[in-house]
Amino acid sequence: xxVLNALxxxxxxxxxxxLAYGSQLALGALGVTLVYAVLRFSNFAHGDTMAIGxxxxxxxxxxxxxxGIGLGPLPTALLAIPFGIAGAAALVLATDRxxxxxxxxxxxxxxxxxxxxxxxxxxxNGLTRFVIGPDDQNFADGERFLISARDFKAWSGLDxxxxxxxxxxxxxxxxxxxxxxxxxxxxxxxxxxxxRAYSDNEDLALLSGINPETVVRVTWIIVAALxxxxxxxxxxxxxxxxxxxFQLLLPIFASAIVGGIGSPVGAIAGGFIIAFSEVLFxxxxxxxxxxxxxxxxxxxxxxxxxxxxxKYAVSFVILIVVLLFRPTGLFKGKSI
Amino acid sequence: xxxxxxxxxAPGASAxxxxxxxxxxxxxxxxxxLHGCTIAVERGEIAVIVGPNGAGKSTAxxxxxxxxxLREGSVRLDGEDISALSPQARVRKGMGFVPxxxxxxxxxxxxxxxxxGAFIRSDDFRDTMAQVYDLFPILKEKRRQPAGELSxxxxxxxxxxxxxxxxxxxxxxxxPTAGVSPIVMDxxxxxxxxxxxxxxPVLMVEQNARQALEIADKAYVLVQGANAHTxxxxxxxxxxxxxxxxxxx
Numbered sequence: 001x002x003v004l005n006a007l008x009x010x011x012x013x014x015x016x017x018x019l020a021y022g023s024q025l026a027l028g029a030l031g032v033t034l035v036y037a038v039l040r041f042s043n044f045a046h047g048d049t050m051a052i053g054x055x056x057x058x059x060x061x062x063x064x065x066x067x068g069i070g071l072g073p074l075p076t077a078l079l080a081i082p083f084g085i086a087g088a089a090a091l092v093l094a095t096d097r098x099x100x101x102x103x104x105x106x107x108x109x110x111x112x113x114x115x116x117x118x119x120x121x122x123x124x125n126g127l128t129r130f131v132i133g134p135d136d137q138n139f140a141d142g143e144r145f146l147i148s149a150r151d152f153k154a155w156s157g158l159d160x161x162x163x164x165x166x167x168x169x170x171x172x173x174x175x176x177x178x179x180x181x182x183x184x185x186x187x188x189x190x191x192x193x194x195x196r197a198y199s200d201n202e203d204l205a206l207l208s209g210i211n212p213e214t215v216v217r218v219t220w221i222i223v224a225a226l227x228x229x230x231x232x233x234x235x236x237x238x239x240x241x242x243x244x245x246f247q248l249l250l251p252i253f254a255s256a257i258v259g260g261i262g263s264p265v266g267a268i269a270g271g272f273i274i275a276f277s278e279v280l281f282x283x284x285x286x287x288x289x290x291x292x293x294x295x296x297x298x299x300x301x302x303x304x305x306x307x308x309x310x311k312y313a314v315s316f317v318i319l320i321v322v323l324l325f326r327p328t329g330l331f332k333g334k335s336i
Numbered sequence: 337x338x339x340x341x342x343x344x345x346a347p348g349a350s351a352x353x354x355x356x357x358x359x360x361x362x363x364x365x366x367x368x369x370l371h372g373c374t375i376a377v378e379r380g381e382i383a384v385i386v387g388p389n390g391a392g393k394s395t396a397x398x399x400x401x402x403x404x405x406l407r408e409g410s411v412r413l414d415g416e417d418i419s420a421l422s423p424q425a426r427v428r429k430g431m432g433f434v435p436x437x438x439x440x441x442x443x444x445x446x447x448x449x450x451x452x453g454a455f456i457r458s459d460d461f462r463d464t465m466a467q468v469y470d471l472f473p474i475l476k477e478k479r480r481q482p483a484g485e486l487s488x489x490x491x492x493x494x495x496x497x498x499x500x501x502x503x504x505x506x507x508x509x510x511x512p513t514a515g516v517s518p519i520v521m522d523x524x525x526x527x528x529x530x531x532x533x534x535x536x537p538v539l540m541v542e543q544n545a546r547q548a549l550e551i552a553d554k555a556y557v558l559v560q561g562a563n564a565h566t567x568x569x570x571x572x573x574x575x576x577x578x579x580x581x582x583x584x585x
Binding site: 133190191194196197198201203204205206207208210 | 424427428434435438439440441442444448451452454455456498502522567
C-alpha cells in the first residue's frame with residue numbers, strides 16, 4: 001500500500017484537472033446566472049458568446065505575437081483578453097439593442113426569449129466559423145509547466161509524477177481574481193447593488209429610480225467579460241474549437257441550475273460540483289487503487305465507471321437529482 | 337378662514353398639497369374602476385382612504401401615483417399638474433410610494449434597501465438614514481440582515497423607511513398593515529403618526545377602517561370607485577350611516 005503515490009496520482013489526474021475545469025465552468029455559469037437574474041431568461045447563446053469572444057482574443061493574441069509583444073513565461077493571450085472582452089461586449093450590446101430590447105419592450109414570456117437566444121446562438125456560431133473556421137486552434141504560448149512530472153519525481157523521489165500545467169494554475173488564479181472582483185462589484189458598488197435590486201424586485205427598482213436599461217447594459221458587459229475570460233482560460237487549458245464551446249453550454253447550464261440559477265454563489269458551487277463529478281466518474285481508477293489495495297485485490301479492469309464520451313450524462317444525472325429534491329438548486333435560486 | 341389670512345399664503349397654498357380630482361379610469365383597456373373620484377391630502381395631515389373590498393381604494397391611490405392612465409380628471413402636486421408623468425418621474429417630483437406587496441428588496445440587507453431608496457439622490461443621505469433609524473430603531477439593530485428574513489411588521493418598516501429615503505414631500509402607503517398582527521398594527525400606526533408629525537403629509541389606504549379613521553385628519557369612504565363619504569376621521573366615525581355600513585354598527 002502506498003498512500004503517497006496514490007495521493008499524487010489522484011491530484012495529478014483528478015483534483016488538479018477538475019479544479020481547473022470547475023473554475024472554467026463556474027465562470028461560464030456565472031454569466032448564465034447573471035443573465036437569468038437580471039434579464040430573466042436562460043441565454044442559450046452563452047456558449048457561443050464564449051466562442052466568439054475567445055476568437056477575438058485569439059486573433060489579438062496572434063497580432064501581438066507577430067508584433068513580438070508577449071508576457072514572457074505567461075501566455076500572450078492574457079494580454080489579449082481585454083480586446084476579446086471589448087469585442088464580445090460590443091457584440092452582445094449590439095445584439096441587445098437590435099434583438100432582445102425589442103422583445104423586452106413587449107414584455108414577452110421568458111420562454112420566447114430563450115428561443116430568441118437560440119437564434120442568436122446560431123448566428124454567433126456561424127460568425128465564429130466564418131471568421132476563424134471550425135478547426136482546432138492552439139494559441140497557448142509561454143512556459144508550459146509550472147511543475148513538470150519529471151522535476152516532481154526527482155524532487156520527491158516518488159514513482160508518481162505530479163504535473164501542474166501553467167494554464168491550470170493561471171485558470172484557478174484568474175478565476176479567483178475575477179470572482180472576487182465580481183462579488184465586490186455586486187455587493188459594494190452603487191451600480192452593483194442596483195443590479196441586485198433590479199433582479200430582486202423589478203417594480204420596486206423602477207420606483208426607486210433605477211434605470212432598467214442601464215442595469216441591462218452593465219449586465220451584458222459583465223456577462224461578456226465573464227464569457228471571454230472563461231472561454232480564453234478553457235482554450236488555453238485545452239484548445240479552441242467552436243463546436244466544443246457550443247457543447248460547453250450543457251455543463252454550464254447544469255452548473256448554474258444545480259447551484260440555483262440566479263445565485264452567483266450557486267453558480268460557482270455548481271461549476272465545481274459538475275466538474276468534479278464528471279472527472280470522478282470518467283477517471284480510470286486502476287492506478288490509484290493499484291497503490292492503495294493489497295496485491296491480491298488488484299483490479300484487472302480500468303475501474304472506469306463511465307467512458308469519457310458519457311461525461312455530459314453525469315452532469316445531467318446530477319441535474320435531475322438536484323431538481324427532484326431541491327427544485328430551486330442548492331443555493332436557493334429562482335425556481336424555473 | 338378670512339380672506340386676509342389667505343392673501344399672506346403662497347400662491348396655490350390654499351389648494352391641497354396633492355389632489356387627484358374627479359379621476360375616472362381603469363387598468364389598460366379594461367372597464368373603468370374609478371368614477372369621478374376625488375382624493376386630496378393637505379399639508380401636515382394624514383388622509384386615509386377606506387371602503388369595502390373592491391371599492392377601488394388601492395386603484396385610486398395608484399391612479400394618483402400614475403400607475404394607471406386616467407381617462408378623465410387630473411392629479412396635481414403642489415399646484416402643478418402631474419397627470420402625464422410616469423410613476424418614476426413622480427418619485428423625482430417628491431412622491432414616496434409604498435406598495436402593498438413586494439415592497440422591499442427581500443434578498444438585500446436592511447441598509448441596502450434604504451440605500452436603494454436613496455438611489456436618485458446624489459447628495460449625502462447618511463443623515464436621512466439616521467432619521468429613519470431613529471424612527472425605526474429595530475431596523476438599525478437589523479441593518480445587516482436580509483430584509484426578507486424580518487417579520488411582517490419589520491418588513492413594513494423597511495418598506496416605509498425605503499420610501500422616506502428620497503425625502504419625499506408626500507408619503508403614500510397602500511395598506512401598510514395588511515397581514516400584520518393587531519399589536520404590530522398599532523405600533524405601525526403610531527410610527528405613521530410620528531412621520532406625519534414631522535410635517536410630511538401622508539395618504540394611506542386601509543382595510544382596518546376603525547383604526548385608520550381614528551388617526552385620520554381627513555378620510556374618504558369609497559364605494560364602487562366613487563366618493564361616498566368625506567370628512568374628518570372623527571366625523572366619519574360618528575356618522576351613523578358610515579358606522580352601519582362599514583364599521584359593523
